[in-house]
Amino acid sequence: MTSVHFKGMNSDEIYSALKEDILNLKLAPGQLISENEIANKYNVSRTPVKTAFLRLSSEKFIEIVPQKGTYVTLLDLDLIKEIIYMRTVLETTVLKGIIGKIPTEVLDRLVLNLKMQEEIVSKPIIEPSEFYKIDSQFHAICFEYANKTKLWEIIQEFQVYYTRFRMLDIVAVGRFDRLYEEHCQLFEIIESGDSAGLEEMMNLHLHGNLNRLGDRIYNELGDYFIKK
Amino acid sequence: MTSVHFKGMNSDEIYSALKEDILNLKLAPGQLISENEIANKYNVSRTPVKTAFLRLSSEKFIEIVPQKGTYVTLLDLDLIKEIIYMRTVLETTVLKGIIGKIPTEVLDRLVLNLKMQEEIVSKPIIEPSEFYKIDSQFHAICFEYANKTKLWEIIQEFQVYYTRFRMLDIVAVGRFDRLYEEHCQLFEIIESGDSAGLEEMMNLHLHGNLNRLGDRIYNELGDYFIKK
DNA sequence: ACTTGTATTCTTGTATGCAAGTTGAGCTTA
DNA sequence: TAAGCTCAACTTGCATACAAGAATACAAGT
Numbered sequence: 403m404t405s406v407h408f409k410g411m412n413s414d415e416i417y418s419a420l421k422e423d424i425l426n427l428k429l430a431p432g433q434l435i436s437e438n439e440i441a442n443k444y445n446v447s448r449t450p451v452k453t454a455f456l457r458l459s460s461e462k463f464i465e466i467v468p469q470k471g472t473y474v475t476l477l478d479l480d481l482i483k484e485i486i487y488m489r490t491v492l493e494t495t496v497l498k499g500i501i502g503k504i505p506t507e508v509l510d511r512l513v514l515n516l517k518m519q520e521e522i523v524s525k526p527i528i529e530p531s532e533f534y535k536i537d538s539q540f541h542a543i544c545f546e547y548a549n550k551t552k553l554w555e556i557i558q559e560f561q562v563y564y565t566r567f568r569m570l571d572i573v574a575v576g577r578f579d580r581l582y583e584e585h586c587q588l589f590e591i592i593e594s595g596d597s598a599g600l601e602e603m604m605n606l607h608l609h610g611n612l613n614r615l616g617d618r619i620y621n622e623l624g625d626y627f628i629k630k
Numbered sequence: 631m632t633s634v635h636f637k638g639m640n641s642d643e644i645y646s647a648l649k650e651d652i653l654n655l656k657l658a659p660g661q662l663i664s665e666n667e668i669a670n671k672y673n674v675s676r677t678p679v680k681t682a683f684l685r686l687s688s689e690k691f692i693e694i695v696p697q698k699g700t701y702v703t704l705l706d707l708d709l710i711k712e713i714i715y716m717r718t719v720l721e722t723t724v725l726k727g728i729i730g731k732i733p734t735e736v737l738d739r740l741v742l743n744l745k746m747q748e749e750i751v752s753k754p755i756i757e758p759s760e761f762y763k764i765d766s767q768f769h770a771i772c773f774e775y776a777n778k779t780k781l782w783e784i785i786q787e788f789q790v791y792y793t794r795f796r797m798l799d800i801v802a803v804g805r806f807d808r809l810y811e812e813h814c815q816l817f818e819i820i821e822s823g824d825s826a827g828l829e830e831m832m833n834l835h836l837h838g839n840l841n842r843l844g845d846r847i848y849n850e851l852g853d854y855f856i857k858k
Numbered sequence: 859a860c861t862t863g864t865a866t867t868c869t870t871g872t873a874t875g876c877a878a879g880t881t882g883a884g885c886t887t888a
Numbered sequence: 889t890a891a892g893c894t895c896a897a898c899t900t901g902c903a904t905a906c907a908a909g910a911a912t913a914c915a916a917g918t
Binding site for chain 4: 664665666670676678694696699700
């Protein structure tokens with residue numbers, strides 16, 4: 403006799419599935435989840451779920467409280483603001499070091515990247531992760547030429563802390579064309595070597611989400627953030 | 631009949647014990663360890679050991695290779711250099727924003743901190759962690775006044791990636807009085823508002839370990855680092 | 859009405875047995 | 889001697905049973 407057999411997911415797949423749900427806000431900030439609940443949902447034992455939980459916990463997506471339960475973490479606006487500040491400072495400094503003296507070969511790669519961005523933006527339906535992937539490459543090219551590859555990886559690591567925030571921006575506002583335009587302006591500054599304009603542009607670009615969301619953070623989205 | 635009963639350690643304690651051994655280099659970079667080995671050593675099952683392993687793995691202290699084994703990670707000099715660069719850029723920028731306009735109250739706290747540093751340095755036997763705790767407070771006070779508390783926490787988080795490197799510095803060179811002197815000079819610059827001197831001093835201070843260790847990294851300590 | 863104790867039912871933490879993959883020693887064979 | 893195969897002894901991943909703390913509903917007593 404053969405029985406229908408569902409091959410269970412492993413801990414990595416559980417991790418990815420949970421992370422996606424958290425980023426999509428299907429699992430909302432503050433929501434309570436348990437190992438058993440997730441284990442039943444994906445037809446696995448608690449072990450791989452716990453493994454995934456521990457990983458998500460170290461990335462501050464969830465908080466495990468012994469003998470009580472596990473919560474999806476609330477967004478921390480102070481943390482988000484300072485991460486944005488951090489990235490602004492680092493990226494401005496790195497770009498200032500290479501601005502105006504980037505070889506044609508690298509500039510061409512940036513132009514190619516911009517074309518890909520334009521292509522994605524012009525589509526009727528835009529997949530956020532697809533755009534952000536190319537977005538990330540644009541900045542990575544700059545850091546690579548500045549010989550600061552690891553630094554970009556570090557910055558990327560911290561992006562996870564406010565990926566959900568960026569997601570709110572899309573849901574609430576959702577204008578990728580604006581980001582694309584900013585990248586174009588940034589490119590012109592990098593090419594021309596306008597060191598003064600760089601700082602202003604960088605500030606504008608990286609604080610975009612914060613500005614666009616504005617007071618919504620304290621009103622309709624207030625439940626998602628830590629109260630001070 | 632009563633029997634002698636050893637109450638086992640929990641996963642947090644196992645984590646701390648392992649981390650300490652890794653930082654002390656008792657568990658050397660590149661060394662192979664296994665869940666069973668640690669579980670036997672501390673008289674617990676594999677479960678709390680695995681929990682500790684997962685946490686250490688997310689902090690890049692160890693690397694878990696499925697079905698093969700678990701290794702203490704090698705030091706990555708490129709990563710270390712860029713973390714030092716990152717901290718230099720961030721701390722210089724933050725300090726520039728407050729330099730010369732720090733109220734007496736905050737300056738007094740810094741002076742008090744320096745006195746504690748002096749006290750520790752003058753002892754015959756210096757406990758590294760004790761000094762680094764006060765050292766960290768010195769910088770924390772500055773970030774706190776600059777309203778960048780979270781940013782300092784972020785930087786602290788990344789320090790773990792090169793705590794072992796700093797430990798090599800102590801073992802190989804071990805001169806805390808030098809660090810104390812640098813802090814005193816830094817204080818004078820902060821107090822006086824010498825914005826130009828700050829950048830130079832900061833570079834010197836934060837690149838100290840790198841300079842002191844010098845070529846030893848490639849010679850007698852070479853086994854501890856990733857080969858390129 | 860209020861307090862208090864209890865029992866049930868959640869939660870996560872731990873111990874243990876088994877599954878599956880990797881490595882390396884030692885035997886076999888040419 | 890040297891190459892190749894087999895098997896035993898490891899490794900981590902997963903499933904499951906039990907332990908222990910926390911919260912809640914509820915009944916008994918004041």
